[in-house]
Amino acid sequence: MKSRFFASTLAISVAAASQTSFATEPTSLSASAPTDKTIGQLDQVFAFHDAMPTGVTVTDNGRIFVNYPKWGDDVSFTVGEIREGQVFPYPDAAFNREDIKDPAKALISVQSVVADGKGRVWLLDTAAPGFAAPKAGGAKLVAVDxxxxxxxxxLVFPATVMLASTYVNDMRFDFRVGKEGxxxxTDSSISGPGAIIVMDIASGKAMRRLSGAKSTSPDPDFIPVVEGQPALITKGLDGKPKTLTVASDGIALSADGxxxxxxxLSSRHLYSVPTALLRNPNVSEVQLAAAVKDLGEKGASDGLEADANGAVYAGDYEHNSIRKRLADGSWQTIVHDPRVLWPDTLSIGPDGYLYFIANQLQRQAGFHAGKDLRDKPYSLLRVKIDAAPAPTH
Structure with missing residues (x-):
């Protein structure tokens, strides 16, 4: 009797479930369904319809400069100034044409531009188009009044700090130390050791620090996920897919220097080190590595910046976001928006805005079997932070 009862009960339950499933037909998702909420009020400062930019800097008087490394796009000039609704080659078209006979005399492929707070803008020339080995004597820092x-x-980087794998990426200045500062x-190599290069501006002498250290190296377990998919997938030497690994990239200097x-870039961790130790040649690499602090996860970043109040800003390219680390070490998300497709270089302007490039780097053809998925225009965006840039002097 019990087995008949349970069988009858089960049959009734299955029938009821079947009736319920047939009675509930799937419908299209309503446009009013809950969605991911944006954070921060964004302004589009400029739209780029040609080559993909990576870097931006805003000067004390509001001039805006950008750069275009030679990664495969048709780059007619590698540094430009945005004015009158256009981008003009800077400092002029001639200086943006490589001098084959003397690589130090003109620009080759610029990865970063930084206004120094002392009336100059500096151009960081990798001399390494397409991440090739840098051309001898071509990797340099150029200051324009x-x-x-x-x-x-x-300032040409001395051979003592340049490896065949070196890709100089970003820079920060401090004029409180050294005769001229x-x-x-950062060396953000994709095939060799990462490092921090420290250069004395007056003499041009440089040291390669933390070369191959854990803090400047890609996280071996890191696999970026962007737009819901594993990103930066390229071909290895064996022809098999692999994740591109990029060493030390973003850099920021505290307000007190x-x-x-x-x-x-291939990590979610933020690191810090005392600059006095970094500059001191008598501090060994072992001692220096021991002085580095792992400040924990911040998201995966392709750019850092610091303000005058002690905060550090970091892009988070996996989450279309910009994050802010307060002086007490806590984090806030100040921007989260689906239009922030790969936030690159950050720069604080004199108007209290944080400026940054969104360039869809992860959609490049090299990561998608030769198919370029980038959707122009690329954008220069900004968000109000009500803070001044960290002083350099």
């Missing part, structure tokens, strides 16, 4: 738009200084540069923040 903003009042005259003339080149006033060129000091510049810190005492702390350098940096991160590999």
């Amino acid at each position: 903003l009042a005259t738009n003339k080149v006033v200084k060129t 000091t510049v810190y540069v 005492k702390t350098l923040y940096f991160c590999p």
